[in-house]
Amino acid sequence: MSDLTASGRAALIAFAALLLVLPWVVSSYVLSVAVICLYLAYVGQAWNLMLGFAGLLSIGHALFVGLGAYASGYLFAKYDVPPAIGIVAAVAIAMLMGAVIGYLGFRFAIGGVYFALLTIAFAEFVRILLEHAKFLGGTQGLFLPVSQESRRGVDLINLRGWPEMYYYVILALCLGAFVLCRALLESRVGYYWRAIRDNPEAAAAVGVDIFRFRMYAVVLSAGMTGAAGVFRAFYDNLLFPDQVLNIEKSIEITLAPIVGGVGTLFGPIFGAFVLTPLSELLTDVVEGLKDLGIIAKNVKTDGAKLLFWGLAVVLIVLFKPTGLWPWVCRRLGLVKAPGARS
Amino acid sequence: MILAAEDIHLYYGDAQALDGVSIEVRAKEIVAIVGANGAGKSSLIRTIAGIERPRQGRIRFKGTDITGWPSHKVCDLGIGQVAEGRQIFPTLTVDENLEVGAYLPRGRAAKAEARERVYAMFPRLAERRSQYAGTMSGGEQQMLAIGRCLMGQPELIMFDEPSLGLAPTIVQEVFRVIERLNADGATIILVEQNVAVSLALAQHAYVLENGRITLKGTGKELLANDQVRQAYMGL
Numbered sequence: 001m002s003d004l005t006a007s008g009r010a011a012l013i014a015f016a017a018l019l020l021v022l023p024w025v026v027s028s029y030v031l032s033v034a035v036i037c038l039y040l041a042y043v044g045q046a047w048n049l050m051l052g053f054a055g056l057l058s059i060g061h062a063l064f065v066g067l068g069a070y071a072s073g074y075l076f077a078k079y080d081v082p083p084a085i086g087i088v089a090a091v092a093i094a095m096l097m098g099a100v101i102g103y104l105g106f107r108f109a110i111g112g113v114y115f116a117l118l119t120i121a122f123a124e125f126v127r128i129l130l131e132h133a134k135f136l137g138g139t140q141g142l143f144l145p146v147s148q149e150s151r152r153g154v155d156l157i158n159l160r161g162w163p164e165m166y167y168y169v170i171l172a173l174c175l176g177a178f179v180l181c182r183a184l185l186e187s188r189v190g191y192y193w194r195a196i197r198d199n200p201e202a203a204a205a206v207g208v209d210i211f212r213f214r215m216y217a218v219v220l221s222a223g224m225t226g227a228a229g230v231f232r233a234f235y236d237n238l239l240f241p242d243q244v245l246n247i248e249k250s251i252e253i254t255l256a257p258i259v260g261g262v263g264t265l266f267g268p269i270f271g272a273f274v275l276t277p278l279s280e281l282l283t284d285v286v287e288g289l290k291d292l293g294i295i296a297k298n299v300k301t302d303g304a305k306l307l308f309w310g311l312a313v314v315l316i317v318l319f320k321p322t323g324l325w326p327w328v329c330r331r332l333g334l335v336k337a338p339g340a341r342s
Numbered sequence: 343m344i345l346a347a348e349d350i351h352l353y354y355g356d357a358q359a360l361d362g363v364s365i366e367v368r369a370k371e372i373v374a375i376v377g378a379n380g381a382g383k384s385s386l387i388r389t390i391a392g393i394e395r396p397r398q399g400r401i402r403f404k405g406t407d408i409t410g411w412p413s414h415k416v417c418d419l420g421i422g423q424v425a426e427g428r429q430i431f432p433t434l435t436v437d438e439n440l441e442v443g444a445y446l447p448r449g450r451a452a453k454a455e456a457r458e459r460v461y462a463m464f465p466r467l468a469e470r471r472s473q474y475a476g477t478m479s480g481g482e483q484q485m486l487a488i489g490r491c492l493m494g495q496p497e498l499i500m501f502d503e504p505s506l507g508l509a510p511t512i513v514q515e516v517f518r519v520i521e522r523l524n525a526d527g528a529t530i531i532l533v534e535q536n537v538a539v540s541l542a543l544a545q546h547a548y549v550l551e552n553g554r555i556t557l558k559g560t561g562k563e564l565l566a567n568d569q570v571r572q573a574y575m576g577l
Contacts, residue, residue, distance in 0.1 A: 188445050191434075191438060191441055191442050191445065192442065192445070194431065194433065194434055194438075195431050195434065195442045197433075198431035198432055198433055198434060199429055199430070199431055199432070201425060201429055202425060202429030202430065202431060202487075203431075203442070204393055204413050204414075205391065205393070205413070205423045205424075205425040205429060205491075206417065206422075206423075206442055206443045206490060206491065206493075206494060207413060207414040207416075207417025207418060207445075207446045207494060208414060208442070208445075209412065209414040
């Protein structure tokens with residue numbers, strides 16, 4: 001991290017050290033929240049690759065999670081294919097879907113908001129398709145076989161083991177995504193993406209093949225998100241189309257990067273670690289108020305979470321449209337000016 | 343002849359933008375294209391650059407038929423373009439803007455020398471190399487757009503309204519740069535609202551009206567033409 005200041009480097013090392021030892025020092029509940037944080041940081045990073053790097057808004061990213069989850073889950077449940085192999089199919093299917101959406105969008109010049117609508121349409125289409133796919137369990141859900149003894153130990157091939165193992169798996173995914181995105185940003189592809197994001201007309205004028213590089217962004221982001229689906233499937237062990245591919249899930253994916261800072265590398269991570277604990281806390285508070293009889297028992301706790309998300313996005317858009325991370329960086333002097341990009 | 347466009351017909355949907363336009367450009371020449379707003383000057387440049395696809399007609403560059411080629415291939419063959427309106431990448435630094443201009447195979451080999459050449463030509467840019475391009479003045483942004491185009495080692499450079507919206511002193515500098523690039527061996531197509539200056543610079547010129555070429559000749563001839571003087575120079 002050449003553009004980090006001394007205090008920035010110290011903060012990064014402290015954060016990395018904390019992440020490494022976390023499972024040994026916190027309760028299983030906190031660990032499960034940390035897994036959600038890292039999961040959202042990972043998919044946020046993948047989503048950010050499209051909007052933040054290449055300027056392509058997707059509000060249907062749960063689609064790729066769903067495809068990855070169902071592909072690997074089905075192969076495991078039906079044919080005993082371990083996720084270590086299933087992930088290849090999962091990523092391939094997600095990439096293929098990304099290529100289809102990208103091709104339709106870019107070949108027919110569906111830009112901006114209309115492209116976002118296209119991603120929603122595909123996500124909804126596949127969700128409805130899955131609800132009617134009997135062999136995948138339909139609305140009854142797809143269950144992944146899991147036994148008590150498989151909840152112990154470390155079996156990376158079958159993605160079975162201690163909760164701590166899942167934590168380290170998603171941590172590794174996060175780190176991989178971060179390193180990959182950082183390398184991409186520094187490469188020709190990254191320069192081209194940012195050029196297209198800034199000014200597609202000018203990019204075309206200097207000879208950027210806009211169609212091709214937009215396709216790279218969608219396909220890569222879809223593939224990364226598909227890998228998250230594999231994790232989701234083997235962490236949850238049951239998949240319902242309505243829970244995995246719901247538009248709410250797609251929106252959830254966008255939150256961490258939006259709050260943390262679209263187009264930044266640390267933004268999605270920072271955003272996830274700010275938002276997730278807060279919304280977990282809120283859920284606890286609402287549950288507690290229900291127990292005390294202050295809130296009616298039939299109020300859905302999820303509703304409170306949605307309200308909170310909405311509020312968070314509104315506040316960010318109003319007050320810190322570039323996200324919290326660049327602001328925190330400046331405030332704490334973590335990054336050398338003007339490289340607010342990291 | 344380095345570039346020949348023959349009988350170009352371009353449509354945007356049903357609206358015809360170019361109606362049988364033919365132009366010829368000899369190597370190391372400056373060719374001016376003059377016309378009112380909406381006459382089709384930018385459309386012609388965009389068609390040559392491969393951004394628009396003509397319905398009919400042929401474009402040949404250095405003997406290669408490039409009709410219908412995508413813009414990145416046209417660029418890589420040596421046709422550079424400085425688009426209208428200071429088209430830079432605002433959240434990229436000056437250095438990074440130049441970098442983007444040099445990624446095609448044609449520009450990649452000589453990237454370092456090209457960068458030095460651009461910075462020597464525009465010392466202001468050198469001073470601001472790590473500044474975000476969007477924070478610079480209009481004149482600096484135009485210099486950057488020109489510099490970024492040069493990074494691709496173009497043989498033919500097409501300028502679309504390079505002086506539009508710039509302060510008079512900057513306008514002069516832009517024209518000096520164009521002259522100098524031409525003196526260094528680049529062929530130039532110049533679309534300019536500043537008709538007097540562009541005709542004075544150009545060896546050959548075309549007048550475009552409603553998508554058609556209505557007059558052509560040497561720069562001097564058109565400069566002396568009463569029609570041109572009345573319609574475009576207010577004399």
